[in-house]
Amino acid sequence: MTDVKERFGIEPGGGGPLDSLGFLLSQLGFEGSRRFHAALAPLGIDPRHFLLLRFVAREEGRSQQALGEMLRIPASRMVALVDQLEERGLLERRANPHDRRARALHVTPAGRRLMSRALKRATAHEMSLGTTLSDAERSSLVALLQKLAVEMQLTSGVHPGLSVEHEQPED
Amino acid sequence: MTDVKERFGIEPGGGGPLDSLGFLLSQLGFEGSRRFHAALAPLGIDPRHFLLLRFVAREEGRSQQALGEMLRIPASRMVALVDQLEERGLLERRANPHDRRARALHVTPAGRRLMSRALKRATAHEMSLGTTLSDAERSSLVALLQKLAVEMQLTSGVHPGLSVEHEQPED
DNA sequence: TATTGTTATACTCTATAACTATA
DNA sequence: TATAGTTATAGAGTATAACAATA
Secondary structure, eight states: OOOSGGGGOOSTTSOGGGGSHHHHHHHHHHHHHHHHHHHHGGGTOOHHHHHHHHHHHHTTTOBHHHHHHHHTOOHHHHHHHHHHHHHTTSEEEEEOTTOTTOEEEEEOHHHHHHHHHHHHHHHHHHHHTTTTSOHHHHHHHHHHHHHHHHHTTOOTTOOHHHHOOSOOOOO | OOOSGGGGOOSTTSOGGGGSHHHHHHHHHHHHHHHHHHHHGGGTOOHHHHHHHHHHHHTTTOBHHHHHHHHTOOHHHHHHHHHHHHHTTSEEEEEOTTOTTOEEEEEOHHHHHHHHHHHHHHHHHHHHTTTTSOHHHHHHHHHHHHHHHHHTTOOTTOOHHHHOOSOOOOO
16 A cells, blocks of 8 residues: 555645545545536435435335335434425325335326436436546446445445434535 | 446346446545544544644644635635634634734644644544555555546545535535 | 625524324 | 334524624
8 A cells, every 4th residue: 555644744745635545535425416416406306315216216115214224314314305205296105004104105107207307317417427537447446436335334325424313524 | 438327227236326436436435524524533623623724734824714715615614613723722813913804823732732643543544445455456546536536626635515605415 | 995704694404302193 | 012203392504694893
Protein backbone atom coordinates (compact mmCIF):
# COMPACT_ATOMS: atom_id res chain seq x y z
CA MET A 1 0.00 0.00 0.00
CA THR A 2 1.26 3.49 -0.77
CA ASP A 3 2.32 5.43 2.28
CA VAL A 4 -0.93 6.70 3.62
CA LYS A 5 0.66 9.14 6.00
CA GLU A 6 2.04 11.31 3.29
CA ARG A 7 -1.49 12.01 2.13
CA PHE A 8 -2.24 13.53 5.48
CA GLY A 9 0.33 16.27 5.57
CA ILE A 10 -1.18 19.67 6.06
CA GLU A 11 1.23 21.31 3.67
CA PRO A 12 -0.46 22.94 0.71
CA GLY A 13 0.28 21.10 -2.50
CA GLY A 14 0.95 17.93 -0.60
CA GLY A 15 -2.52 16.70 -1.32
CA GLY A 16 -3.74 16.48 2.22
CA PRO A 17 -6.34 13.97 3.33
CA LEU A 18 -8.28 15.30 0.47
CA ASP A 19 -7.10 12.79 -2.03
CA SER A 20 -7.49 9.91 0.34
CA LEU A 21 -9.65 6.98 -0.66
CA GLY A 22 -12.13 7.84 2.08
CA PHE A 23 -12.50 11.47 1.13
CA LEU A 24 -12.76 10.69 -2.57
CA LEU A 25 -15.51 8.16 -1.94
CA SER A 26 -17.39 10.62 0.22
CA GLN A 27 -17.11 13.45 -2.32
CA LEU A 28 -18.08 11.28 -5.26
CA GLY A 29 -20.90 9.52 -3.45
CA PHE A 30 -22.39 12.78 -2.35
CA GLU A 31 -22.04 14.54 -5.68
CA GLY A 32 -23.44 11.57 -7.59
CA SER A 33 -26.41 11.41 -5.22
CA ARG A 34 -27.01 15.10 -5.62
CA ARG A 35 -27.18 14.70 -9.36
CA PHE A 36 -29.41 11.66 -9.15
CA HIS A 37 -31.70 13.57 -6.84
CA ALA A 38 -31.88 16.37 -9.41
CA ALA A 39 -32.53 13.86 -12.20
CA LEU A 40 -35.59 12.50 -10.40
CA ALA A 41 -36.90 15.81 -9.08
CA PRO A 42 -38.98 16.61 -12.19
CA LEU A 43 -40.96 13.42 -11.52
CA GLY A 44 -41.77 14.50 -7.99
CA ILE A 45 -39.86 11.69 -6.31
CA ASP A 46 -36.42 11.38 -4.77
CA PRO A 47 -33.95 8.50 -4.70
CA ARG A 48 -35.51 6.96 -1.58
CA HIS A 49 -38.91 6.81 -3.23
CA PHE A 50 -37.35 5.30 -6.32
CA LEU A 51 -35.61 2.61 -4.32
CA LEU A 52 -38.70 1.76 -2.30
CA LEU A 53 -41.03 1.75 -5.29
CA ARG A 54 -38.74 -0.66 -7.10
CA PHE A 55 -38.64 -2.94 -4.10
CA VAL A 56 -42.40 -2.94 -3.73
CA ALA A 57 -42.69 -3.86 -7.41
CA ARG A 58 -40.24 -6.69 -6.90
CA GLU A 59 -41.84 -7.94 -3.69
CA GLU A 60 -45.43 -7.15 -4.57
CA GLY A 61 -47.88 -7.74 -1.74
CA ARG A 62 -45.34 -7.88 1.07
CA SER A 63 -46.17 -6.12 4.30
CA GLN A 64 -44.82 -2.67 5.07
CA GLN A 65 -42.79 -4.12 7.87
CA ALA A 66 -41.32 -6.89 5.73
CA LEU A 67 -40.20 -4.33 3.16
CA GLY A 68 -38.76 -2.14 5.87
CA GLU A 69 -36.73 -5.01 7.22
CA MET A 70 -35.37 -5.91 3.80
CA LEU A 71 -34.28 -2.33 3.15
CA ARG A 72 -33.38 -1.78 6.82
CA ILE A 73 -35.58 1.26 7.01
CA PRO A 74 -36.87 1.97 10.53
CA ALA A 75 -40.63 1.51 10.88
CA SER A 76 -41.41 5.14 11.62
CA ARG A 77 -39.54 6.27 8.53
CA MET A 78 -41.43 3.76 6.43
CA VAL A 79 -44.72 5.38 7.37
CA ALA A 80 -43.78 8.75 5.92
CA LEU A 81 -42.21 7.24 2.81
CA VAL A 82 -45.22 5.06 2.04
CA ASP A 83 -47.56 7.96 2.86
CA GLN A 84 -45.85 10.11 0.26
CA LEU A 85 -45.99 7.43 -2.42
CA GLU A 86 -49.60 6.64 -1.60
CA GLU A 87 -50.61 10.32 -1.72
CA ARG A 88 -49.26 10.49 -5.23
CA GLY A 89 -51.22 7.38 -6.12
CA LEU A 90 -48.08 5.40 -6.91
CA LEU A 91 -48.71 2.59 -4.47
CA GLU A 92 -51.49 1.25 -2.29
CA ARG A 93 -51.81 -0.19 1.17
CA ARG A 94 -54.19 -3.12 0.93
CA ALA A 95 -55.79 -5.11 3.71
CA ASN A 96 -54.36 -8.51 4.45
CA PRO A 97 -57.22 -10.97 5.07
CA HIS A 98 -54.99 -13.17 7.24
CA ASP A 99 -53.70 -10.43 9.50
CA ARG A 100 -55.73 -7.29 9.75
CA ARG A 101 -52.87 -5.39 11.37
CA ALA A 102 -50.62 -5.77 8.35
CA ARG A 103 -50.70 -3.61 5.22
CA ALA A 104 -49.82 -5.29 1.95
CA LEU A 105 -48.06 -2.89 -0.43
CA HIS A 106 -48.87 -2.88 -4.14
CA VAL A 107 -47.70 -0.68 -6.98
CA THR A 108 -50.56 0.98 -8.87
CA PRO A 109 -50.72 1.31 -12.66
CA ALA A 110 -49.75 4.97 -12.24
CA GLY A 111 -46.85 3.78 -10.12
CA ARG A 112 -45.68 1.49 -12.90
CA ARG A 113 -45.91 4.24 -15.45
CA LEU A 114 -43.89 6.55 -13.25
CA MET A 115 -41.33 3.82 -12.55
CA SER A 116 -40.78 3.40 -16.22
CA ARG A 117 -40.08 7.11 -16.61
CA ALA A 118 -37.88 7.10 -13.53
CA LEU A 119 -35.96 4.12 -14.83
CA LYS A 120 -35.13 6.02 -17.99
CA ARG A 121 -33.79 8.91 -15.97
CA ALA A 122 -31.86 6.60 -13.68
CA THR A 123 -30.29 4.91 -16.67
CA ALA A 124 -29.38 8.24 -18.21
CA HIS A 125 -27.85 9.29 -14.90
CA GLU A 126 -25.86 6.09 -14.67
CA MET A 127 -24.62 6.49 -18.22
CA SER A 128 -23.55 10.05 -17.47
CA LEU A 129 -21.04 8.78 -14.91
CA GLY A 130 -17.61 7.71 -16.04
CA THR A 131 -17.80 9.12 -19.54
CA THR A 132 -14.12 10.02 -19.39
CA LEU A 133 -13.16 6.43 -18.57
CA SER A 134 -12.53 3.71 -21.13
CA ASP A 135 -14.75 0.63 -21.06
CA ALA A 136 -11.99 -1.31 -19.39
CA GLU A 137 -11.42 1.38 -16.80
CA ARG A 138 -15.10 1.62 -15.98
CA SER A 139 -15.47 -2.13 -15.49
CA SER A 140 -12.39 -2.32 -13.40
CA LEU A 141 -13.61 0.60 -11.27
CA VAL A 142 -16.95 -1.10 -10.66
CA ALA A 143 -15.22 -4.37 -9.82
CA LEU A 144 -12.93 -2.67 -7.31
CA LEU A 145 -15.85 -0.84 -5.70
CA GLN A 146 -17.75 -4.09 -5.40
CA LYS A 147 -14.78 -5.65 -3.68
CA LEU A 148 -14.72 -2.72 -1.28
CA ALA A 149 -18.47 -3.09 -0.70
CA VAL A 150 -17.94 -6.70 0.30
CA GLU A 151 -15.12 -5.69 2.62
CA MET A 152 -17.35 -3.09 4.24
CA GLN A 153 -20.19 -5.58 4.58
CA LEU A 154 -22.62 -3.60 2.49
CA THR A 155 -25.64 -5.37 1.08
CA SER A 156 -26.60 -4.96 -2.54
CA GLY A 157 -29.56 -2.64 -2.79
CA VAL A 158 -29.48 -1.58 0.84
CA HIS A 159 -28.38 2.00 1.32
CA PRO A 160 -26.74 2.73 4.69
CA GLY A 161 -28.17 6.24 4.67
CA LEU A 162 -31.65 4.82 5.06
CA SER A 163 -30.69 2.36 7.75
CA VAL A 164 -28.89 4.65 10.15
CA GLU A 165 -30.52 5.46 13.44
CA HIS A 166 -29.60 8.28 15.77
CA GLU A 167 -27.06 10.43 13.92
CA GLN A 168 -26.27 11.38 10.36
CA PRO A 169 -22.79 12.14 9.07
CA GLU A 170 -22.41 14.93 6.56
CA ASP A 171 -18.87 14.34 5.51
CA MET B 1 -19.03 0.30 -21.76
CA THR B 2 -20.93 -2.67 -20.40
CA ASP B 3 -24.63 -2.53 -21.11
CA VAL B 4 -25.92 -0.26 -18.43
CA LYS B 5 -29.52 -1.12 -19.05
CA GLU B 6 -29.17 -4.67 -17.91
CA ARG B 7 -28.19 -3.39 -14.48
CA PHE B 8 -31.52 -1.71 -14.20
CA GLY B 9 -33.79 -4.68 -14.63
CA ILE B 10 -36.12 -5.13 -11.70
CA GLU B 11 -35.75 -8.89 -11.76
CA PRO B 12 -34.35 -10.30 -8.54
CA GLY B 13 -30.90 -11.74 -9.02
CA GLY B 14 -30.33 -9.48 -11.98
CA GLY B 15 -28.42 -7.06 -9.84
CA GLY B 16 -30.73 -4.12 -10.25
CA PRO B 17 -29.52 -0.54 -10.15
CA LEU B 18 -27.93 -1.58 -6.99
CA ASP B 19 -24.65 -2.55 -8.46
CA SER B 20 -24.50 0.50 -10.63
CA LEU B 21 -21.51 2.79 -10.37
CA GLY B 22 -23.71 5.53 -8.95
CA PHE B 23 -25.29 3.42 -6.27
CA LEU B 24 -21.99 1.85 -5.26
CA LEU B 25 -20.37 5.26 -4.88
CA SER B 26 -23.28 6.48 -2.78
CA GLN B 27 -23.25 3.43 -0.52
CA LEU B 28 -19.50 3.44 -0.05
CA GLY B 29 -19.26 7.19 0.41
CA PHE B 30 -21.96 7.17 3.04
CA GLU B 31 -20.67 4.15 4.92
CA GLY B 32 -17.10 5.44 4.89
CA SER B 33 -18.29 8.79 6.21
CA ARG B 34 -20.30 7.13 8.91
CA ARG B 35 -17.20 5.28 10.08
CA PHE B 36 -15.02 8.37 9.92
CA HIS B 37 -17.63 10.23 11.94
CA ALA B 38 -17.49 7.47 14.55
CA ALA B 39 -13.69 7.55 14.54
CA LEU B 40 -13.66 11.25 15.42
CA ALA B 41 -16.58 11.18 17.86
CA PRO B 42 -14.43 10.35 20.92
CA LEU B 43 -12.55 13.61 20.32
CA GLY B 44 -15.76 15.62 20.35
CA ILE B 45 -15.51 16.75 16.74
CA ASP B 46 -17.00 15.57 13.49
CA PRO B 47 -15.58 15.45 9.97
CA ARG B 48 -16.67 19.02 9.17
CA HIS B 49 -14.79 20.35 12.19
CA PHE B 50 -11.76 18.32 11.21
CA LEU B 51 -11.78 19.70 7.68
CA LEU B 52 -12.25 23.28 8.82
CA LEU B 53 -9.65 23.08 11.56
CA ARG B 54 -7.09 21.77 9.09
CA PHE B 55 -7.88 24.56 6.70
CA VAL B 56 -7.55 27.21 9.37
CA ALA B 57 -4.17 25.75 10.30
CA ARG B 58 -3.10 25.86 6.68
CA GLU B 59 -4.43 29.38 6.07
CA GLU B 60 -3.70 30.82 9.50
CA GLY B 61 -5.08 34.32 10.03
CA ARG B 62 -7.48 34.36 7.09
CA SER B 63 -10.91 35.86 7.62
CA GLN B 64 -13.93 33.71 8.32
CA GLN B 65 -15.40 34.71 5.01
CA ALA B 66 -12.23 33.92 3.05
CA LEU B 67 -12.14 30.44 4.58
CA GLY B 68 -15.81 29.96 3.84
CA GLU B 69 -15.27 30.85 0.22
CA MET B 70 -12.36 28.46 -0.13
CA LEU B 71 -14.34 25.58 1.30
CA ARG B 72 -17.58 26.81 -0.29
CA ILE B 73 -19.34 26.85 3.03
CA PRO B 74 -22.21 29.36 3.21
CA ALA B 75 -21.59 32.22 5.62
CA SER B 76 -24.39 31.33 8.00
CA ARG B 77 -23.09 27.78 8.34
CA MET B 78 -19.61 29.07 9.03
CA VAL B 79 -20.85 30.95 12.08
CA ALA B 80 -22.12 27.80 13.80
CA LEU B 81 -19.08 25.76 12.83
CA VAL B 82 -16.61 28.36 14.09
CA ASP B 83 -18.72 28.90 17.22
CA GLN B 84 -18.43 25.21 18.05
CA LEU B 85 -14.69 25.11 17.54
CA GLU B 86 -14.21 28.32 19.49
CA GLU B 87 -16.34 27.05 22.39
CA ARG B 88 -14.03 24.07 22.66
CA GLY B 89 -11.06 26.39 22.67
CA LEU B 90 -9.68 24.91 19.45
CA LEU B 91 -9.59 28.11 17.49
CA GLU B 92 -9.91 31.84 18.05
CA ARG B 93 -11.52 34.75 16.29
CA ARG B 94 -9.07 37.63 16.47
CA ALA B 95 -9.60 41.24 15.55
CA ASN B 96 -8.16 42.44 12.28
CA PRO B 97 -6.60 45.88 12.79
CA HIS B 98 -7.12 46.78 9.14
CA ASP B 99 -10.80 45.85 8.96
CA ARG B 100 -12.73 45.75 12.16
CA ARG B 101 -15.61 43.86 10.57
CA ALA B 102 -13.44 40.86 9.72
CA ARG B 103 -12.47 38.08 12.12
CA ALA B 104 -9.09 36.46 11.61
CA LEU B 105 -9.15 32.78 12.50
CA HIS B 106 -6.28 31.16 14.36
CA VAL B 107 -5.74 27.66 15.72
CA THR B 108 -4.96 27.61 19.44
CA PRO B 109 -2.33 25.37 21.03
CA ALA B 110 -5.16 23.13 22.26
CA GLY B 111 -6.42 23.07 18.70
CA ARG B 112 -3.06 21.87 17.46
CA ARG B 113 -2.90 19.17 20.08
CA LEU B 114 -6.35 17.97 19.14
CA MET B 115 -5.51 18.08 15.44
CA SER B 116 -2.59 15.82 16.03
CA ARG B 117 -4.81 13.28 17.77
CA ALA B 118 -7.47 13.62 15.08
CA LEU B 119 -4.86 13.13 12.38
CA LYS B 120 -3.87 9.83 13.93
CA ARG B 121 -7.45 8.67 13.91
CA ALA B 122 -7.98 9.89 10.37
CA THR B 123 -4.91 7.98 9.24
CA ALA B 124 -6.06 4.85 10.99
CA HIS B 125 -9.45 5.24 9.34
CA GLU B 126 -7.87 5.67 5.93
CA MET B 127 -5.70 2.64 6.46
CA SER B 128 -8.73 0.59 7.45
CA LEU B 129 -10.21 1.08 3.98
CA GLY B 130 -9.24 -1.27 1.19
CA THR B 131 -7.49 -3.85 3.33
CA THR B 132 -8.78 -6.60 1.06
CA LEU B 133 -7.23 -4.96 -2.00
CA SER B 134 -3.67 -5.48 -3.17
CA ASP B 135 -1.38 -2.46 -3.29
CA ALA B 136 -1.79 -2.31 -7.05
CA GLU B 137 -5.57 -2.53 -6.81
CA ARG B 138 -5.74 0.19 -4.21
CA SER B 139 -3.62 2.59 -6.25
CA SER B 140 -5.55 1.89 -9.37
CA LEU B 141 -8.82 2.44 -7.50
CA VAL B 142 -7.64 5.81 -6.19
CA ALA B 143 -6.44 6.80 -9.65
CA LEU B 144 -9.77 5.91 -11.22
CA LEU B 145 -11.68 7.81 -8.54
CA GLN B 146 -9.50 10.84 -9.10
CA LYS B 147 -10.25 10.69 -12.79
CA LEU B 148 -13.94 10.56 -11.95
CA ALA B 149 -13.53 13.49 -9.57
CA VAL B 150 -12.02 15.55 -12.37
CA GLU B 151 -14.85 14.55 -14.68
CA MET B 152 -17.40 15.64 -12.08
CA GLN B 153 -15.56 18.90 -11.52
CA LEU B 154 -14.91 18.29 -7.86
CA THR B 155 -12.22 20.31 -6.15
CA SER B 156 -9.63 18.64 -3.99
CA GLY B 157 -10.47 19.26 -0.36
CA VAL B 158 -13.88 20.76 -1.02
CA HIS B 159 -16.73 18.53 0.04
CA PRO B 160 -19.98 19.04 -1.90
CA GLY B 161 -22.01 18.20 1.20
CA LEU B 162 -20.82 21.38 2.84
CA SER B 163 -21.40 23.54 -0.21
CA VAL B 164 -24.94 22.61 -1.05
CA GLU B 165 -27.65 25.17 -0.54
CA HIS B 166 -31.35 24.52 -0.41
CA GLU B 167 -31.81 20.73 -0.38
CA GLN B 168 -29.91 17.70 0.83
CA PRO B 169 -30.01 14.33 -0.91
CA GLU B 170 -29.94 11.23 1.25
CA ASP B 171 -29.34 8.69 -1.42
C1' DT C 1 -23.81 52.13 -0.70
C1' DA C 2 -21.41 47.66 -0.01
C1' DT C 3 -19.46 44.18 2.97
C1' DT C 4 -18.50 41.10 7.30
C1' DG C 5 -20.40 38.55 10.33
C1' DT C 6 -24.53 37.50 13.28
C1' DT C 7 -29.15 36.38 14.43
C1' DA C 8 -34.28 35.54 14.13
C1' DT C 9 -37.53 32.87 11.90
C1' DA C 10 -39.66 29.18 9.90
C1' DC C 11 -39.24 24.78 7.97
C1' DT C 12 -37.87 19.92 7.35
C1' DC C 13 -36.32 15.77 9.06
C1' DT C 14 -35.56 12.70 12.74
C1' DA C 15 -35.73 9.55 16.91
C1' DT C 16 -38.27 8.19 20.63
C1' DA C 17 -41.79 6.38 22.82
C1' DA C 18 -46.58 6.11 23.52
C1' DC C 19 -50.57 4.41 21.39
C1' DT C 20 -54.47 1.56 18.69
C1' DA C 21 -55.90 -2.47 16.75
C1' DT C 22 -55.21 -6.63 16.20
C1' DA C 23 -52.96 -11.39 17.09
C1' DT D 1 -48.54 -10.67 26.13
C1' DA D 2 -46.63 -9.52 21.59
C1' DT D 3 -46.81 -7.43 17.04
C1' DA D 4 -48.02 -4.05 12.84
C1' DG D 5 -48.45 0.25 12.02
C1' DT D 6 -49.34 5.10 13.46
C1' DT D 7 -48.80 9.40 15.74
C1' DA D 8 -47.26 13.03 19.14
C1' DT D 9 -43.47 15.32 20.71
C1' DA D 10 -39.25 17.34 20.96
C1' DG D 11 -34.75 18.17 19.08
C1' DA D 12 -31.27 19.08 15.47
C1' DG D 13 -30.01 21.21 11.28
C1' DT D 14 -31.03 24.32 7.56
C1' DA D 15 -32.02 28.40 4.37
C1' DT D 16 -33.56 32.80 4.19
C1' DA D 17 -33.55 37.31 4.96
C1' DA D 18 -33.05 41.01 8.06
C1' DC D 19 -29.67 43.24 10.87
C1' DA D 20 -25.51 45.96 13.19
C1' DA D 21 -21.13 47.50 12.67
C1' DT D 22 -17.84 49.00 9.70
C1' DA D 23 -15.87 50.11 5.18
